[in-house]
Amino acid sequence: LKLQGKTLPWVGIDIGGTLSKVAYFEYYENGDNIKYLGNNHTAVQDFIKSTHQYGSDGERDARLELKDVQLGSRKGNLHFIRFPTSRMDAFFELAEEMRAKELLQKKVYATGGGAYKFDNNFKEVLDLQLVKCDELHCLIQGIHFIDANFIGECYYLKFSNDSAEPEKVTYDFQSACPYPFIVVNVGSGVSILAVRSSSEFERITGSALGGGTFVGLSCLLTGCDTFEEALELAAKGDNKTVDKLVKDIYGGDYTRFGLPGDVVASSFGSMILQEKRDNVRKEDLACATLMMITNNIGSIARMCAINEGIDRVIFAGNFLRKNNLSMSMLARAMDFWSKGTMKAIFLEHEGYCGAVGALLESLS
Numbered sequence: 001l002k003l004q005g006k007t008l009p010w011v012g013i014d015i016g017g018t019l020s021k022v023a024y025f026e027y028y029e030n031g032d033n034i035k036y037l038g039n040n041h042t043a044v045q046d047f048i049k050s051t052h053q054y055g056s057d058g059e060r061d062a063r064l065e066l067k068d069v070q071l072g073s074r075k076g077n078l079h080f081i082r083f084p085t086s087r088m089d090a091f092f093e094l095a096e097e098m099r100a101k102e103l104l105q106k107k108v109y110a111t112g113g114g115a116y117k118f119d120n121n122f123k124e125v126l127d128l129q130l131v132k133c134d135e136l137h138c139l140i141q142g143i144h145f146i147d148a149n150f151i152g153e154c155y156y157l158k159f160s161n162d163s164a165e166p167e168k169v170t171y172d173f174q175s176a177c178p179y180p181f182i183v184v185n186v187g188s189g190v191s192i193l194a195v196r197s198s199s200e201f202e203r204i205t206g207s208a209l210g211g212g213t214f215v216g217l218s219c220l221l222t223g224c225d226t227f228e229e230a231l232e233l234a235a236k237g238d239n240k241t242v243d244k245l246v247k248d249i250y251g252g253d254y255t256r257f258g259l260p261g262d263v264v265a266s267s268f269g270s271m272i273l274q275e276k277r278d279n280v281r282k283e284d285l286a287c288a289t290l291m292m293i294t295n296n297i298g299s300i301a302r303m304c305a306i307n308e309g310i311d312r313v314i315f316a317g318n319f320l321r322k323n324n325l326s327m328s329m330l331a332r333a334m335d336f337w338s339k340g341t342m343k344a345i346f347l348e349h350e351g352y353c354g355a356v357g358a359l360l361e362s363l364s
């Protein structure tokens with residue numbers, strides 16, 4: 001199966017600690033690929049496009065589909081699918097059911113830790129060789145490709161006053177000189193990279209307090225069961241009953257160092273008192289958890305940006321999926337603590353950059 005003398009690319013997979021992400025390229029039919037792909041490919045394509053939901057846990061983000069994109073010498077549509085990595089067994093069952101083993105393609109480009117962990121399963125169940133690609137390299141390549149192919153991919157939040165919903169403003173990353181920038185990838189854990197050119201980047205640091213910590217702690221503290229439920233609770237909550245604020249300690253602002261009274265001095269600091277624990281609502285606990293994780297990520301990101309002398313920080317990863325609260329917190333915190341010199345930039349395809357990067361690797 002060849003394209004320009006290379007294996008035909010149609011799928012890139014990013015198998016993460018929590019979610020597996022798939023970028024599937026549906027290229028336009030022509031005489032050539034009908035000959036190459038035959039009915040199996042058409043069956044897979046029809047199946048993928050027939051629904052948004054695969055089994056109980058797999059989802060296609062149709063809203064994010066990239067239409068009419070050029071990949072190598074082909075044009076087509078790029079689809080985005082995700083499912084929990086914990087359901088990898090169901091994925092293998094489905095693949096067996098669809099007789100995916102008989103597909104002509106024998107190699108798939110994959111990234112993320114699961115490309116190593118599940119290597120044998122892919123070989124045994126699907127007779128598929130996973131070509132492993134570095135996840136951080138894929139992440140950066142994916143960001144560039146999606147940004148070049150999706151209008152409004154990068155954006156920042158503009159606040160007119162304290163109470164209003166922020167406005168989403170497109171950030172033209174291509175026209176502004178794209179380098180250098182910091183990438184903060186918030187998945188199950190956090191990785192922070194400094195990107196200096198298309199081929200030069202380094203992982204500066206990371207944090208184990210990431211999206212997985214938010215979901216895990218929220219489930220323990222509130223009895224909820226999913227990321228979405230935890231976010232819903234957090235949106236209805238108020239952290240002030242859980243955290244100890246500067247004003248709880250000072251009675252107001254700590255003016256000498258410009259710390260407003262409403263700033264959190266100690267996450268969960270009010271929970272040392274039995275009477276406060278007795279009256280706390282689960283919504284408030286979820287909200288305090290979200291704030292603690294988000295603010296911690298924001299301050300590490302800001303310190304990295306200062307150390308590296310870089311003023312643009314791109315936030316990626318599925319922790320920010322549908323997570324307007326954290327995006328607002330990060331944008332406000334970056335702006336406030338940097339006195340307006342740093343910008344937090346967000347992505348529409350926040351969780352899919354690695355999978356797209358893996359797909360692109362199959363072309364190189």
Ligand code: ADP
Nearest residue numbers: 016017018019187188211212227317318319321
């Ligand atoms: P990883 O590659 O480590 O799996 P992701 O970038 O996919 O990382 O992000 C995983 C994080 O995204 C989770 O820890 C959680 O905070 C958040 N998340 C968003 N949507 C979901 C979901 N449907 N199920 C589980 N976690 C989700």
